Amino acid sequence: xxxxxxxxxxxxxxxxxxxxxxxxxxxxxxxxxxxxxxxxxxxxxxxxxxxxxxxxxxxxxxxxxxxxxxxxxxxxxxxxxxxxxxxxxxxxxxxxxxxxxxxxxxxxxxxxxxxxxxxxxxxxxxxxxxxxxxxxxxxxxxxxxxxxxxxxxxxxxxxxxxxxxxxxxxxxxxxx
Amino acid sequence: xxxxxxxxxxxxxxxxxxxxxxxxxxxxxxxxxxxxxxxxxxxxxxxxxxxxxxxxxxxxxxxxxxxxxxxxxxxxxxxxxxxxxxxxxxxxxxxxxxxxxxxxxxxxxxxxxxxxxxxxxxxxxxxxxxxxxxxxxxxxxxxxxxxxxxxxxxxxxxxxxxxxxxxxxxxxxxxxxxxxxxxxxxxxxxxxxxxxxxxxxxxxxxxxxxxxxxxxxxxxxxxxxxxxxxxxxxxxxxxxxxxxxxxxxxxxxxxxxxxxxxxxxxxxxxxxxxxxxxxxxxxxxxxxxxxxxxxxxxxxxxxxxxxxxxxxxxxxxxxxxxxxxxxxxxxxxxxxxxxxxxxxxxxxxxxxxxxxxxxxxxxxxxxxxxxxxxxxxxxxxxxxxxxxxxxxxxxxxxxxxxxxxxxxxxxxxxxxxxxxxxxxxxxxxxxxxxxxxxxxxxxxxxxxxxxxxxxxxxxxxxxxxxxxxxxxxxxxxxxxxxxxxxxxxxxxxxxxxxxxxxxxxxxxxxxxxxxxxxxxxxxxxxxxxxxxxxxxxxxxxxxxxxxxxxxxxxxxxxxxxxxxxxxxxxxxxxxxxxxxxxxxxxxxxxxxxxxxxxxxxxxxxxxxxxxxxxxxxxxxxxxxxxxxxxxxxxxxxxxxxxxxxxxxxxxxxxxxxxxxxxxxxxxxxxxxxxxxxxxxxxxxxxxxxxxxxxxxxxxxxxxxxxxxxxxxxxxxxxxxxxxxxxxxxxxxxxxxxxxxxxxxxxxxxxxxxxxxxxxxxxxxxxxxxxxxxxxxxxxxxxxxxxxxx
Numbered sequence: 008x009x010x011x012x013x014x015x016x017x018x019x020x021x022x023x024x025x026x027x028x029x030x031x032x033x034x035x036x037x038x039x040x041x042x043x044x045x046x047x048x049x050x051x052x053x054x055x056x057x058x059x060x061x062x063x064x065x066x067x068x069x070x071x072x073x074x075x076x077x078x079x080x081x082x083x084x085x086x087x088x089x090x091x092x093x094x095x096x097x098x099x100x101x102x103x104x105x106x107x108x109x110x111x112x113x114x115x116x117x118x119x120x121x122x123x124x125x126x127x128x129x130x131x132x133x134x135x136x137x138x139x140x141x142x143x144x145x146x147x148x149x150x151x152x153x154x155x156x157x158x159x160x161x162x163x164x165x166x167x168x169x170x171x172x173x174x175x176x177x178x179x180x181x182x183x
Numbered sequence: 184x185x186x187x188x189x190x191x192x193x194x195x196x197x198x199x200x201x202x203x204x205x206x207x208x209x210x211x212x213x214x215x216x217x218x219x220x221x222x223x224x225x226x227x228x229x230x231x232x233x234x235x236x237x238x239x240x241x242x243x244x245x246x247x248x249x250x251x252x253x254x255x256x257x258x259x260x261x262x263x264x265x266x267x268x269x270x271x272x273x274x275x276x277x278x279x280x281x282x283x284x285x286x287x288x289x290x291x292x293x294x295x296x297x298x299x300x301x302x303x304x305x306x307x308x309x310x311x312x313x314x315x316x317x318x319x320x321x322x323x324x325x326x327x328x329x330x331x332x333x334x335x336x337x338x339x340x341x342x343x344x345x346x347x348x349x350x351x352x353x354x355x356x357x358x359x360x361x362x363x364x365x366x367x368x369x370x371x372x373x374x375x376x377x378x379x380x381x382x383x384x385x386x387x388x389x390x391x392x393x394x395x396x397x398x399x400x401x402x403x404x405x406x407x408x409x410x411x412x413x414x415x416x417x418x419x420x421x422x423x424x425x426x427x428x429x430x431x432x433x434x435x436x437x438x439x440x441x442x443x444x445x446x447x448x449x450x451x452x453x454x455x456x457x458x459x460x461x462x463x464x465x466x467x468x469x470x471x472x473x474x475x476x477x478x479x480x481x482x483x484x485x486x487x488x489x490x491x492x493x494x495x496x497x498x499x500x501x502x503x504x505x506x507x508x509x510x511x512x513x514x515x516x517x518x519x520x521x522x523x524x525x526x527x528x529x530x531x532x533x534x535x536x537x538x539x540x541x542x543x544x545x546x547x548x549x550x551x552x553x554x555x556x557x558x559x560x561x562x563x564x565x566x567x568x569x570x571x572x573x574x575x576x577x578x579x580x581x582x583x584x585x586x587x588x589x590x591x592x593x594x595x596x597x598x599x600x601x602x603x604x605x606x607x608x609x610x611x612x613x614x615x616x617x618x619x620x621x622x623x624x625x626x627x628x629x630x631x632x633x634x635x636x637x638x639x640x641x642x643x644x645x646x647x648x649x650x651x652x653x654x655x656x657x658x659x660x661x662x663x664x665x666x667x668x669x670x671x672x673x674x675x676x677x678x679x680x681x682x683x684x685x686x687x688x689x690x691x692x693x694x695x696x697x698x699x700x701x702x703x704x705x706x707x708x709x710x711x712x713x714x715x716x717x718x719x720x721x722x723x724x725x726x727x728x729x730x731x732x733x734x735x736x737x738x739x740x741x742x743x744x745x746x747x748x749x750x751x752x753x754x755x756x757x758x759x760x761x762x763x764x765x766x767x768x769x770x771x772x773x774x775x776x777x778x779x780x781x782x783x784x785x786x787x788x789x790x791x792x793x794x795x796x797x798x799x800x801x802x803x804x805x806x807x808x809x810x811x812x813x814x815x816x817x818x819x820x821x822x823x824x825x826x827x828x829x830x831x832x833x834x835x836x837x838x839x840x841x842x843x844x845x846x847x848x849x850x851x852x853x854x855x856x857x858x859x860x861x862x863x864x865x866x867x868x869x870x871x872x873x874x875x876x877x878x879x880x881x882x883x884x885x886x887x888x889x890x891x892x893x894x895x896x897x898x899x900x901x902x903x904x905x906x907x908x909x910x911x912x913x914x915x916x917x918x919x920x921x922x923x924x925x926x927x928x929x930x931x932x933x934x935x936x937x938x939x940x941x942x943x944x945x946x947x948x949x950x951x952x953x954x955x956x957x958x959x960x961x962x963x964x965x966x967x968x969x970x971x972x
């Protein structure tokens with residue numbers, strides 16, 4: 008089943024597009040992502056730990072960006088193998104529409120699972136996909152805008168090695 | 184006054200003492216010294232090309248003894264199919280290879296790719312995670328009709344298409360049936376699905392392979408309904424082990440329902456690997472593995488047309504079925520939609536013209552084979568649903584319409600090649616009407632309606648062909664084995680008896696019912712007789728238990744062997760009594776000379792046979808042991824009439840089975856309590872199919888219902904208290920006990936009864952629903968009601 012949603016982000020289309028194609032941002036925003044390397048052009052290698060219903064597994068696989076029309080739209084597809092847990096595949100098509108406050112992100116997404124995940128988790132996979140997508144775009148929004156309650160002018164960690172701090176630093180780095 | 188022993192007595196099941204006290208000896212209870220464990224790495228895609236399997240890292244892991252892949256089985260036979268169907272053009276079916284471990288391609292989720300043998304199960308599982316698989320996923324073939332379209336992806340590249348066979352039966356009737364339907368006064372048409380089911384025996388499958396270098400003997404302990412069949416198939420066709428070097432043991436088996444008939448890859452693997460590794464190798468299926476590796480059942484898509492004349496007599500029947508074979512041919516898969524299905528399409532009715540077309544199709548799903556009833560539930564469901572629909576269309580009473588078309592004279596040769604030797608369908612219907620309390624239905628319906636529920640009454644008749652099977656007949660139909668059975672009656676010196684039987688008991692209670700027969704014949708206590716079954720090294724070459732055959736075929740062999748015992752014992756008794764053999768009578772365990780008070784006891788005769796000091800050694804051998812093989816002359820034809828009442832909640836679509844009554848004719852009955860239990864179990868499985876169970880795949884061939892979270896098995900509160908009766912008895916005319924078999928009846932007769940009742944309930948509420956496919960879950964019933972609102 009294909010689901011869709013949209014979300015406002017208070018940043019320019021260029022910034023949002025750049026963020027979404029950055030390994031650093033993807034690693035920070037893909038829920039459960041433990042490791043992500045590579046480039047937008049060559050594709051990314053990712054390690055994601057996720058729990059789908061009763062099955063928790065480490066998924067290793069690729070994230071590929073395609074149909075890239077900067078700064079308007081792109082498609083993210085990912086496929087991960089979770090060993091005995093089976094596999095998961097998913098994709099999201101993202102459209103970035105300029106708005107008064109910045110941009111409106113429109114996205115459609117779906118997820119497919121195989122092996123044990125399908126056998127045990129098929130009933131909940133649409134809900135899971137929605138949760139994953141919501142979380143990804145929430146993370147992305149927070150990552151770009153910075154958490155509302157924290158003063159983003161204070162750069163406490165110039166190395167950006169810690170995930171929580173790098174979130175705050177990302178937009179600042181880009182615009183400074 | 185019921186008897187308290189022998190034939191007809193409700194003797195308590197002696198095997199239950201060990202089953203209920205945890206003393207059963209199941210295959211998983213068998214642990215061989217030094218055994219290793221195997222874990223199978225199975226495909227999680229439905230269809231794919233295997234590019235490479237890298238086992239280097241896994242093989243180096245702790246505890247790993249050896250990792251096997253398809254390459255290790257090149258030169259070893261594939262899993263054989265035991266039945267070859269000839270299509271309607273006279274050509275043999277398409278028969279793909281079925282490797283023990285996947286070679287080149289994977290063809291269903293669960294297809295075994297690699298087998299890791301390790302010191303412990305945990306180490307085997309861990310190593311499986313380290314195997315690097317490179318598989319290119321291919322489009323999956325799931326829908327049967329799409330599988331047959333031109334250009335469809337092929338499950339087997341070396342076959343011409345996904346069609347296994349296109350079977351027509353009786354092909355010569357085809358045109359006449361078409362004409363009769365064209366010219367009929369009324370034709371009722373119904374399209375339906377007989378959904379895919381998973382048998383789910385309580386005990387999952389287990390295999391333990393053992394090999395003795397000392398004498399080059401292999402032993403397989405396995406959860407099988409037929410150890411000799413497994414020995415034959417695995418020894419002769421897969422591994423090339425002669426019978427005298429291969430022992431197959433099926434100890435206590437926790438339910439089979441058909442799914443433990445077949446020869447499985449895991450059995451061949453464990454036997455093969457035990458020799459290759461010189462270690463016993465054990466495999467125990469997890470429940471998830473059972474869902475994706477046990478042969479599934481049913482999965483037919485059917486269109487049926489019933490033609491009637493102006494007087495509502497059935498004039499012709501035409502059916503077209505797509506039958507799913509899955510990705511490979513399981514052992515008896517081709518026979519189920521054909522000879523176990525088409526031959527039963529006459530049902531209880533004298534329809535003169537019948538044509539059955541079946542297209543068997545390969546798909547990227549788990550193989551489908553016999554499940555309790557095997558073909559006969561599929562035949563009964565479509566026939567009894569279309570008859571019920573015809574009654575509603577014509578505005579006639581469904582019982583009257585059935586009655587009017589009953590076969591009443593026997594023997595009756597059907598237009599679908601079988602001859603019913605005996606039966607009395609009116610008698611079971613009369614019995615049904617009596618116990619169903621039909622006259623009280625209107626009041627019960629009114630009461631239900633008072634509570635906002637719709638109550639429906641459903642009725643159904645069934646016939647089945649059991650006592651499988653006459654070997655010369657099934658040989659002509661494509662069976663690659665004989666289907667006789669065998670028994671050895673070994674009388675011991677003190678008069679106790681061991682009966683070695685080819686039939687296997689995995690819930691049927693043979694250990695109780697079989698001794699009742701011998702006890703009756705000899706006039707001795709049942710407790711003196713034990714049954715030995717399940718070990719190919721102990722029992723004669725018999726074909727096991729399926730198709731409600733055990734008492735009709737193996738029981739008949741046991742009768743024949745016991746008759747030989749009696750004949751010899753009479754000779755010994757005549758010698759001891761110094762009388763003529765012709766004058767010796769056996770009654771209540773005493774041999775007496777007719778017309779005199781001279782007699783000698785059973786135990787004296789058996790002792791003389793083994794201590795032949797005073798014995799006619801010049802005429803007969805010492806000892807008292809006889810074997811008989813029995814090949815039936817015909818199938819047996821149990822039949823019956825079932826009725827049920829359901830309540831439907833119109834708010835939710837929830838169906839509740841409130842009453843279920845069954846009137847069966849099983850011929851003579853050995854143990855009425857066991858027969859009732861068999862019917863109860865069959866009804867529960869039939870209700871499960873009608874209302875709850877469904878094995879679902881998605882469009883990519885992913886198995887979606889592989890646990891009890893998604894596959895709904897019937898529970899105690901899903902079934903009512905049953906009223907079962909088997910007093911209407913027309914004994915089988917061609918076997919010595921006059922028995923017909925009762926194991927599958929409940930599962931055959933109940934699904935259409937339930938659906939007929941659901942439709943009746945909906946009509947009572949003004950919902951003009953003509954059919955609901957099984958399982959009639961709340962969502963389906965609710966959707967059907969709202970579609971016609």
